[in-house]
Amino acid sequence: MDFFTSLETYLNHDQIELLKKSLNAKSKKGLFLNTFKMSKEEFIKLFPKIKQHPFVENGFIYDINDYDFNRHIFHEMGVYYLQEPSSMIVSSLLGKSQNQYKVLDLCSAPGGKLIQFALNNPQSTIIANDISFTRLQSVVENVERIGLDNVVISNNDFSKIYQKYHEYFDIVILDAPCSGSGMFRKNEEIRNDWNFNKVIRYSNIQKQLIDISHHMLKPGGKLIYSTCSFSFEENEEIVLYALNKYTDFKNIDIEIKDKFYQDYKTKLGFHMFPYLFDGEGQYVAILIKDGNLCFNNTNSHEMKYQDYIYKINHKIKIDDLNIIRYGVKYKKTIKNSKEVIYQYHYCHSLQMNNDFSLFPVIDLSMKQARTYVEGQNIDINHLTNVNNAKYILLTYQNIPLSFAKSANNQLKNIFPKYLKNKNYIF
Ligand SMILES: C[S@@+](CC[C@H](N)C(=O)[O-])C[C@H]1O[C@@H](n2cnc3c(N)ncnc32)[C@H](O)[C@@H]1O
Structure with missing residues (x-):
């Protein structure tokens, strides 16, 4: 069965034709702003051609001809996370809170869904898992840049x-x-490799993942289910499977906005179609498990692993996990010495923690910041507020860029080697 015929399960001829046409149009890009680092107003002032996402607070949509956000130094500084405009809608449905959710x-x-959730719910603690060790490396980089202190990254088959x-x-x-x-427009390879057997194979995997998710969810807890597939068998059918198998699951009705599409028969979740909204394909539904949610709040926690100290906003159960990152990679200790080496992740997390006052701060000019990320030391003869502190927090536009070490009237460069000389745009 070809792709468009397979959609006849829930779409009519006209809808399929509109979808067909829209798959040849150009994609729009999106980003989610980290408002711990920069306010919406400031951001819009700096990038006036950017458009507010119609459905996501702190979400933006832009044209690639206007800005190269990927190479901008603000990207490395964690000011935003680049995220496809439709997929950004998923986490926004979970809202903002100061609750200590365990997620x-x-x-x-x-890491897209995770980063938005973690920023919107800074008191929550999230285990960010994936079965692929290779793919988790980008989660580590993203969590580090954004400066999240509320994420454990794990590599498990749950x-x-x-x-x-x-x-x-x-x-x-x-x-x-x-x-x-849903990614056909962005990725020709996925388009060429598509076949209906694949849909059925994934549908079976998705049902298994629903089973284990149901088991792990507290009474009163929410399961948000999403895919970037247009196929009914991977979307509504999976939600129907969950509701039929687990009688304590209930569907949560989501407000269906103008540009969302809900299947009129099942009325479960909604689709984003590129012919209705300028983003890629996405499906999302939310289920809730019967019961009342009870919180068991926990304190922040530090853990030593090898020579490094890590810290997390609230303790979470990790006994059986293969941990890749436990909260913030904070500092390295040196045997038989009081000296500590502060880590790059820690400098980015200072805003989320409100810990700015712990270090002398030097706000660099654009020229100095450029010099620093190119890997050079900076002369500080003319700077006075450093005293004898070993570690200086370097900021650019008052946002942490890196630590530096002060020695011999210079800011010694300790910007991570793998990030130097990347031809950043300022
Ligand atoms: C759609 S992507 C996730 C995108 C991500 N949530 C985001 O917003 O950036 C699906 C991911 O599922 C992972 N995966 C596949 N099978 C899995 C399993 N059984 N357990 C955990 N992760 C799995 C893949 O490695 C892939 O990274």
């Missing part, structure tokens, strides 16, 4: 350990692996 993002790489987390999580984000038809 599992079961399939988190490269089908082997889910029993250990019985009714543990307040929220499970299941952004499931899928046949990827």
Whole structure:
């Protein structure tokens, strides 16, 4: 069965024709602003051609001909996360709160849904899992740049350990692996590789992931289910499977805005179609498990692993996890010495923690910041507020850029080697 015929399960001829046409149009880009680092007003002032996302607070849409946000130094400084405009809608449905939710993002790489949720819910603690170790490297980089202190990154097949987390999580984000038809516009390879067997194969995997998610969800907890597939078998059918199998699951009605599409028969979740909204394909639904959510709040926690100290905003159960990153990579200790080496991740997390006052701060000019990220030292003869401090927090436009070490009237360059000389735009 070809792709468009397979959609006849829930779309009529006209809708399929509109979708066909829209798959040849150019994609728009999006980003989610980290307002711990820069306010919306400041951001719009600096990039006036950017457009506010119509459905996502702190979300923006832009034309690639206007800005190269990927290479901008603000990207490395974690001022925003580049995210496709439709996929950005998913986490926004979970809203903002100061609750201490315990959250599992079961399939988190490269981290889009996770980052938005973590910024919107800074008191929550999230286990960002993925089965692919390679793909998790980008989650580490993204969490580090954005400066999140509320994320544990793990590399597990939860089908082997889910029993250990019985009714543990307040929220499970299941952004499931899928046949990827929603990405046809962006990725020719996915388009050429599509076949209906793939849809069925993913549909079975998605059902298994629903089973383990249900087991791990607390009574009163929410499961947000999403895919970037257009296929009914990977979307509404999966939600129907969940509702039929688990009678304690209820569908949450989401307000269906103008540009969202809801299947009129099932009325479960909604689709984003490129012919209705200038983004890629996305499906999302939210289920809630019967019961009343009870919180068991925990304190912040530090952990030593090898020579490094890590810290997390609130303790979370990690006994059976293969941990890649535990909260903020804070500092390295040196055997038989009081000296510590502060880590790059820590400087980016200072704004989320409100810990700015712990270090002398030097706000660099554009020229100095450029010199620094190119890997050179900066002369500080004319600067006075450094005293004898070993570590200086360097900021650019009052946002942390890096630590530097002060010695011999110079700011010694300790910008990570792998980030130097990347031809950043300022
Ligand atoms: C759609 S992507 C996730 C995108 C991510 N949530 C985001 O917003 O950036 C699906 C991910 O599922 C992962 N995956 C596939 N099977 C999995 C499994 N059984 N358990 C956990 N992750 C899995 C893949 O490696 C892939 O990174």
